[in-house]
Amino acid sequence: MFTGMIRLVALGAFAAAQLSSPAFAAGGGGGGGGGSGSTDPYGGAYSDQKPQPTYPKRPGTKATQKGKKQGNQSSIGDPAFAAGYRVAYDTIYERNDYAAAIAQLKSLGHDDHPNVANLIGYSYRKLGDYEQSQVWYERALQADPNHVLTWQYYGLWQLERGNREQALYHLDRIASICGTDCEEYRSLAAALDKPTGTALVY
Secondary structure (H helix, E strand, O other), X not given: OHHHHHHHHHHHHHHHHHHOOHHHOOOOOOOOOOOOOOOOOOOOOOOOOXXXXXXXXXXXXXXXXXXXXXXXOOOOOOHHHHHHHHHHHHHHHOOOOHHHHHHHHHHOOOOOOHXXXXXXXXXXXXXXXXXXXXXXXXXXXXXXXXXXXXXXXXXXXXHHOOOHHHXXXXXXXXXXXXXXXXXXXXXXXXXXXXXXXXXXXX
């Protein structure tokens, strides 16, 4: 039994090290574009670089904090959940197979986690289903009203739908969560600076 406990502790330490590595650093989590070439680590919703995934925390832990970019997203603590989330994330950003990603994300059994709901919303948006996309963005914000990436990507959704005033509201919400210096704020602000009717490339 003691040996089994040591193995579990070692596995937990290994998983924690993997989740804190640069490849698993907090970042996108649901909304950036695919491809390469941008220096925006979040990808924005119209940049050419895919964002780094964000992993949801275990239930009962605080999902968001004010402050640094890395601290204002939810993260995954369960290695099996993290692995499944990563598969779905790669399905979106490596294969651009949004329908398959939606099925993968839903199969995780955490539809109401803000990171999962946000990625589902993004996938529906990429499929052109704005109605379902909105449902999932709202679901993410209901789960975590301070989920800054959802405010960013939902703000871009608002712009795509011609709702500039709503996008400005989303920008204000982002500022109240992480300030005006975070990537999420800068990404949405840059999109708002584009002339009305400009197509967002993402």
